[in-house]
Amino acid sequence: MAKLIINNLTKIYGNSPEKALEFMDKGCTNSEIRQETKQVVGVRNVSFSVKEGESFVIMGLSGSGKSTLIRCINLLIKPTRGEILIDNEDVTRISSDRLMHLRRKKMSMIFQKFALLPNRRILDNVAYGLEVQNLSRIQRYEKAREAISLVGLQEWEDAYPHNLSGGMQQRVGIARALANDPDILLMDEPFSALDPLIRQDMQDDLLALQEKLHKTIIFITHDLDEALKIGDNIALMKDGVIVQSGAPEDILLSPASDYVARFVENINWTKALTASSVMVKPRVVIYPKDGPMTALRIMEKHGISSLFVVNRSAHLLGYVTADGAYNAVENGIKQLDGIIQKDMPVSAPDTVLSDLLEVMANTKIPLAVVNEDNELKGVLVRGSVIAGLAGARREAGE
Amino acid sequence: MQVWREPEGKRVSKMNHNLFLNITSYFTDGIPRIPLGRWTDQTIEFLQANCRESTQAISDFLEIVIKGLQEGLISVPPLLAILLVALIAWKLAGRKIAIFSLLGLLFIWNIGLWDVTLQTLAMVLVAVFMCILLGVPLGILIAKNETFYRIIAPVLDFMQTLPAFVYLLPAIPFFGLGVVPAVITTLIFAMPPIIRLTYLGLIQVPEELLELGKSFGSTFFQMLLKIELPLARSTIMAGINQCIMLSLSMVVIAAMIGAKGLGGVVWTAIQTLNMGMGFEAGVAIVILAIILDRITSSLGKS
Numbered sequence: 001m002a003k004l005i006i007n008n009l010t011k012i013y014g015n016s017p018e019k020a021l022e023f024m025d026k027g028c029t030n031s032e033i034r035q036e037t038k039q040v041v042g043v044r045n046v047s048f049s050v051k052e053g054e055s056f057v058i059m060g061l062s063g064s065g066k067s068t069l070i071r072c073i074n075l076l077i078k079p080t081r082g083e084i085l086i087d088n089e090d091v092t093r094i095s096s097d098r099l100m101h102l103r104r105k106k107m108s109m110i111f112q113k114f115a116l117l118p119n120r121r122i123l124d125n126v127a128y129g130l131e132v133q134n135l136s137r138i139q140r141y142e143k144a145r146e147a148i149s150l151v152g153l154q155e156w157e158d159a160y161p162h163n164l165s166g167g168m169q170q171r172v173g174i175a176r177a178l179a180n181d182p183d184i185l186l187m188d189e190p191f192s193a194l195d196p197l198i199r200q201d202m203q204d205d206l207l208a209l210q211e212k213l214h215k216t217i218i219f220i221t222h223d224l225d226e227a228l229k230i231g232d233n234i235a236l237m238k239d240g241v242i243v244q245s246g247a248p249e250d251i252l253l254s255p256a257s258d259y260v261a262r263f264v265e266n267i268n269w270t271k272a273l274t275a276s277s278v279m280v281k282p283r284v285v286i287y288p289k290d291g292p293m294t295a296l297r298i299m300e301k302h303g304i305s306s307l308f309v310v311n312r313s314a315h316l317l318g319y320v321t322a323d324g325a326y327n328a329v330e331n332g333i334k335q336l337d338g339i340i341q342k343d344m345p346v347s348a349p350d351t352v353l354s355d356l357l358e359v360m361a362n363t364k365i366p367l368a369v370v371n372e373d374n375e376l377k378g379v380l381v382r383g384s385v386i387a388g389l390a391g392a393r394r395e396a397g398e
Numbered sequence: 399m400q401v402w403r404e405p406e407g408k409r410v411s412k413m414n415h416n417l418f419l420n421i422t423s424y425f426t427d428g429i430p431r432i433p434l435g436r437w438t439d440q441t442i443e444f445l446q447a448n449c450r451e452s453t454q455a456i457s458d459f460l461e462i463v464i465k466g467l468q469e470g471l472i473s474v475p476p477l478l479a480i481l482l483v484a485l486i487a488w489k490l491a492g493r494k495i496a497i498f499s500l501l502g503l504l505f506i507w508n509i510g511l512w513d514v515t516l517q518t519l520a521m522v523l524v525a526v527f528m529c530i531l532l533g534v535p536l537g538i539l540i541a542k543n544e545t546f547y548r549i550i551a552p553v554l555d556f557m558q559t560l561p562a563f564v565y566l567l568p569a570i571p572f573f574g575l576g577v578v579p580a581v582i583t584t585l586i587f588a589m590p591p592i593i594r595l596t597y598l599g600l601i602q603v604p605e606e607l608l609e610l611g612k613s614f615g616s617t618f619f620q621m622l623l624k625i626e627l628p629l630a631r632s633t634i635m636a637g638i639n640q641c642i643m644l645s646l647s648m649v650v651i652a653a654m655i656g657a658k659g660l661g662g663v664v665w666t667a668i669q670t671l672n673m674g675m676g677f678e679a680g681v682a683i684v685i686l687a688i689i690l691d692r693i694t695s696s697l698g699k700s
Contacts, residue, residue, distance in 0.1 A: 113604075131624070
């Protein structure tokens with residue numbers, strides 16, 4: 001079920017937005033509207049929906065309207081027109097008491113520059129959201145400590161923000177948001193102010209947390225690699241409009257416009273592409289009932305030196321090498337069982353290529369791609385990886 | 399040469415009249431004169447006739463408070479008080495200031511200015527307390543409301559630049575002679591920095607922290623008490639520090655309308671051309687100023 005639905009949301013900055021809306025509905029561009037009415041279009045007729053537990057990434061360059069958009073969701077910025085449905089309740093039409101309730105219980109924000117209060121200890125920073133709900137000191141500290149342990153900062157609860165590194169400060173920001181136990185996390189470029197290495201750690205930790213907590217996440221970023229890593233779905237914004245949205249690979253492999261394509265061309269493809277997008281079908285496999293002689297013949301026919309062994313329901317059992325099969329034939333062994341080797345690396349379908357390159361460099365046999373049930377889904381050979389990378393770049397318009 | 403024209407039209411050389419502006423004249427060089435001075439007189443007369451009772455009530459109340467505080471302070475044994483101040487200075491501002499306070503106050507006691515110094519201190523404390531009571535809320539008001547800011551900002555300029563003597567005089571018909579008009583004029587003179595710096599401290603709170611407060615569902619007063627005022631604290635403390643310094647300088651001027659204290663000693667010294675006495679009182683004021691300044695400015699830093 002959709003947790004959050006945005007319908008035709010528009011935000012116009014200026015003192016007479018009605019005029020700008022009129023021009024907008026006539027189809028004028030943003031710069032025409034600005035010339036004619038002196039009003040600035042921040043977000044223009046944006047619609048999307050986010051499912052419960054989904055991570056939805058909004059990405060775009062600065063000035064694309066992404067920060068305005070996320071601030072409309074908790075009404076830090078009042079939208080000019082349109083609907084924002086959270087659990088089917090239009091938050092643009094609710095009373096200020098109800099809005100306060102939603103901000104306290106249902107959604108929490110995480111900020112680019114952490115927004116920690118310098119005069120408060122970490123514990124009191126994390127407890128802020130509970131404090132404004134007038135919880136007793138004991139209750140709010142208990143919940144705050146829980147949230148702090150989720151981000152692994154137990155030893156720092158009595159420290160002050162300036163004692164912490166940037167990455168740790170943002171962990172505090174995340175803990176503060178989680179302490180309210182909201183359904184929705186609004187993350188406004190949460191990792192943009194961090195060093196690249198720390199940023200990757202934080203992304204990994206966020207994914208691990210999300211695995212546990214299943215929050216609905218709206219995540220703003222200007223970094224495509226980050227968007228691909230975090231997002232179940234991605235929306236690309238430009239000039240206040242969503243120019244393309246969809247699953248990460250759809251955006252990568254079929255960019256809808258030159259703008260998206262330009263975005264996409266600079267990315268690190270080994271991080272963007274997953275094993276499943278470049279693997280080849282495992283056309284030649286062998287079954288346990290077949291003997292070593294059959295295995296040898298198949299390998300000879302296809303000019304390869306190893307074969308994956310699968311059972312009837314395609315579960316991967318191991319592999320045999322040409323040497324192993326040859327020795328078995330020499331020694332008169334009729335069954336494959338004895339020569340199946342199991343010490344091979346495997347990959348999940350959604351593992352990104354950058355994590356596989358080293359593994360592939362160190363094995364003599366192709367890399368098997370298996371799903372959670374250990375079914376063989378495909379094979380990665382060096383050629384297919386290179387072809388996949390080249391293909392992706394070509395399609396992206398290079 | 400500029401000339402002044404009497405109502406009858408008689409030409410009089412400026413030489414004879416440059417000290418006393420004739421505010422009753424209707425023309426300057428034949429051009430109708432704007433009677434600001436007469437309007438002021440009339441306004442004050444009107445206020446005096448109609449607000450006398452309420453100003454009298456304020457005056458009586460303040461008199462009790464100030465006199466009470468003065469007597470209370472003086473009733474503390476000087477050596478005990480000096481040790482206490484030195485201890486407070488040590489706790490808040492460090493050892494150097496503690497030693498300075500100890501020696502400085504012993505010196506004041508030694509030259510026999512202890513009681514008058516406490517009279518001055520009591521007036522400063524009452525004036526500063528009232529400045530904070532009125533100034534901080536006003537600062538919050540103008541930080542939150544653009545219209546109020548536009549109205550109050552020029553009033554603050556007026557309060558700070560209008561020569562103190564000009565409003566020293568009208569204070570007399572309202573509050574009589576003595577400590578009360580002195581404290582009221584001190585209030586007018588010393589309050590602007592508190593208002594301005596409270597305003598400054600509040601508008602300097604980073605936008606992201608305001609967003610934090612709002613996005614976590616804070617009420618207006620939660621925002622103010624939990625985010626804005628704590629972050630503006632050191633700026634507001636700087637305002638209070640400035641307020642104390644200005645109060646101290648004004649309390650001396652206010653001795654002219656009978657405020658006594660150290661200013662009274664200086665005033666007497668001027669009238670009797672007693673340079674030694676004037677200098678001693680002057681040094682006592684400086685010592686008091688330094689102690690108050692160091693202690694309050696350390697409050698802002700910690």
